[in-house]
Amino acid sequence: xxxxxxxxxxxxxxxxxxxxxxxxxxxxxxxxxxxxxxxxxxxxxxxxxxxxxxxxxxxxxxxxxxxxxxxxxxxxxxxxxxxxxxxxxxxxxxxxxxxxxxxxxxxxxxxxxxxxxxxxxxxxxxxxxxxxxxxxxxxxxxxxxxxxxxxxxxxxxxxxxxxxxxxxxxxxxxxxxxxxxxxxxxxxxxxxxxxxx
Amino acid sequence: xxxxxxxxxxxxxxxxxxxxxxxxxxxxxxxxxxxxxxxxxxxxxxxxxxxxxxxxxxxxxxxxxxxxxxxxxxxxxxxxxxxxxxxxxxxxxxxxxxxxxxxxxxxxxxxxxxxxxxxxxxxxxxxxxxxxxxxxxxxxxxxxxxxxxxxxxxxxxxxxxxxxxxxxxxxxxxxxxxxxxxxxxxxxxxxxxxxxx
DNA sequence: AATGAAAGGATTAAGCC
DNA sequence: GGCTTAATCCTTTCATT
Numbered sequence: 001x002x003x004x005x006x007x008x009x010x011x012x013x014x015x016x017x018x019x020x021x022x023x024x025x026x027x028x029x030x031x032x033x034x035x036x037x038x039x040x041x042x043x044x045x046x047x048x049x050x051x052x053x054x055x056x057x058x059x060x061x062x063x064x065x066x067x068x069x070x071x072x073x074x075x076x077x078x079x080x081x082x083x084x085x086x087x088x089x090x091x092x093x094x095x096x097x098x099x100x101x102x103x104x105x106x107x108x109x110x111x112x113x114x115x116x117x118x119x120x121x122x123x124x125x126x127x128x129x130x131x132x133x134x135x136x137x138x139x140x141x142x143x144x145x146x147x148x149x150x151x152x153x154x155x156x157x158x159x160x161x162x163x164x165x166x167x168x169x170x171x172x173x174x175x176x177x178x179x180x181x182x183x184x185x186x187x188x189x190x191x192x193x194x195x196x197x
Numbered sequence: 198x199x200x201x202x203x204x205x206x207x208x209x210x211x212x213x214x215x216x217x218x219x220x221x222x223x224x225x226x227x228x229x230x231x232x233x234x235x236x237x238x239x240x241x242x243x244x245x246x247x248x249x250x251x252x253x254x255x256x257x258x259x260x261x262x263x264x265x266x267x268x269x270x271x272x273x274x275x276x277x278x279x280x281x282x283x284x285x286x287x288x289x290x291x292x293x294x295x296x297x298x299x300x301x302x303x304x305x306x307x308x309x310x311x312x313x314x315x316x317x318x319x320x321x322x323x324x325x326x327x328x329x330x331x332x333x334x335x336x337x338x339x340x341x342x343x344x345x346x347x348x349x350x351x352x353x354x355x356x357x358x359x360x361x362x363x364x365x366x367x368x369x370x371x372x373x374x375x376x377x378x379x380x381x382x383x384x385x386x387x388x389x390x391x392x393x394x
Numbered sequence: 395a396a397t398g399a400a401a402g403g404a405t406t407a408a409g410c411c
Numbered sequence: 412g413g414c415t416t417a418a419t420c421c422t423t424t425c426a427t428t
Contacts, residue, residue, distance in 0.1 A: 004426080012252070012254065015251070015252045016251050016252055016254070017249070017251070018249065018250055018251070019216050019249075019250040019251050019252050020216060020217065022402085022403055023403075023404065023405095024402085024403060024404080025403095028306065032414080032415095033414070033415055033416075034403075034404065034405085035404085035405070035414085035415075035416090036405080036414060038404070038405070038414075039414090048255050049254060049255055049357040050252050050253075050254060050255075051252075051253040051254060051255055052214070052215065052216075052234065052252070052253045053215055053216040053217040053250070053252055053253075054212070054213050054214070054215075054216050054248070054249075054250075054251060054253050055209070055212045055213055055216050055247050055248075055251070056247075056248040056249050056250075056251050056254070057209065057213070057246060057247060058245050058246055058247075058248050059250060067293075069293055069295055069301060083334065087336050087338055092338055093337065093338060094291060094303075094335070094336070094337055094338070095334075095335070095336050095338065096303065096329040096332045096334065096335045096336075097265055097332065097334035097335075098266060098331060098332055099330060099331035099332070104266060104332070106291075106293060121280065128412080133295040133296060133297060133299070134295060134296035135293045135295055135296070136294050136295065136296050137280065137292075137293065138291070138292070138293045139284050139291070139292050139293075140290070140291055140293075142324065154262060154263070154307070154308060155308055155309060156305070169277050169333075174349060174398085184279050184309075186306050187357055188308045188309065189308060189331075192263070192308065192311070192331055193331055194299040219421080219422060219423090220422070220423070221421085221422060221423085228398090229395075230395065230396050230397080231422075231423065231424090232395080232396075232397090232424070232425085233395055233396080235423070235424075236395085282428080
């Protein structure tokens with residue numbers, strides 16, 4: 001397991017705050033040379049920790065439509081198909097799949113054609129039930145407090161060392177400091193999944 | 198209101214895809230010089246359309262906990278207070294307020310303390326009802342909504358939809374939500390011109 | 395908004411621990 | 412392996428038109 005050190009975490013924090021900050025600036029902050037920072041950032045990109053450099057936009061100023069939150073209740077066999085369609089849609093900004101198999105997404109629709117646009121995005125005949133609510137406020141909060149940023153055990157919160165284990169649950173990677181935390185997490189996760197609600 | 202033209206929108210799309218892309222690259226894409234691109238981006242930042250340059254991180258590799266989607270049903274008088282608390286919380290990544298006054302947020306909680314962490318984040322005595330579901334997949338897909346990009350009516354400020362009209366006055370393109378706004382704008386524009394000339 | 399010159403960053407390559 | 416320094420190359424900014 002390639003674990004992030006303190007310097008990686010500080011670099012990430014600086015990039016979250018301003019992704020166009022010069023590498024030479026960052027280098028000065030973390031007491032490294034610019035090439036060393038560049039190499040670390042390359043590694044963070046390759047390992048997938050950094051997905052992309054992007055901009056956070058105030059979409060309310062773009063007036064691209066009404067922001068809505070849509071919940072789709074779906075039969076299990078169409079979840080991934082619907083998820084794909086939703087994620088691919090231009091109007092969709094965030095999409096979540098819950099453990100129950102609901103697909104929840106945040107999108108912008110034209111006020112005069114919400115229903116029509118939804119229908120174009122998803123085959124509504126596949127959907128058991130759906131709900132659309134207008135969102136009056138949406139915020140993305142990428143800034144984080146330092147301690148929470150380190151690679152920590154999903155079960156107990158301790159720092160994960162090279163002795164740690166990783167395992168994938170529902171397509172997502174989790175990290176654990178020891179095998180017993182992994183075992184306990186697995187048990188609890190399955191409980192949570194079964195009894196959600 | 199200074200309205201965004203097509204070039205601004207294309208610049209934004211390019212930045213959303215890669216915020217560290219050289220301005221000279223962007224300039225070539227939109228047929229402008231690098232200084233012109235730089236000036237436009239400065240304007241977009243000052244006007245608040247661009248909130249910040251940042252990185253999209255795969256937080257599953259960084260932070261302890263299970264991703265959950267929480268819906269809080271709230272009395273109207275505590276919505277903004279709860280919203281503040283939720284947005285300020287470290288574990289919260291996205292927060293939405295619906296028109297009904299529900300607060301919906303996406304966060305990461307440690308598996309052994311979901312209820313406890315929720316309780317520390319929100320005063321549950323204020324909450325009418327709440328629901329926590331495990332999220333098995335979350336994706337952020339920033340886009341500008343493709344061709345339906347947002348323009349506001351130069352006359353009334355409303356969103357310009359496909360029913361809208363555009364017209365050039367003195368070499369500059371203006372957009373209108375409806376023919377009557379266009380007519381009114383033209384009348385006023387000509388008055389203004391006559392008075393000046 | 396373009397141009398060209400000057401300043402400022404990023405990246406490469408070679409060498410060190 | 413990961414770091415540094417120095418040189419090169421590229422990008423951005425500024426003054427001018």
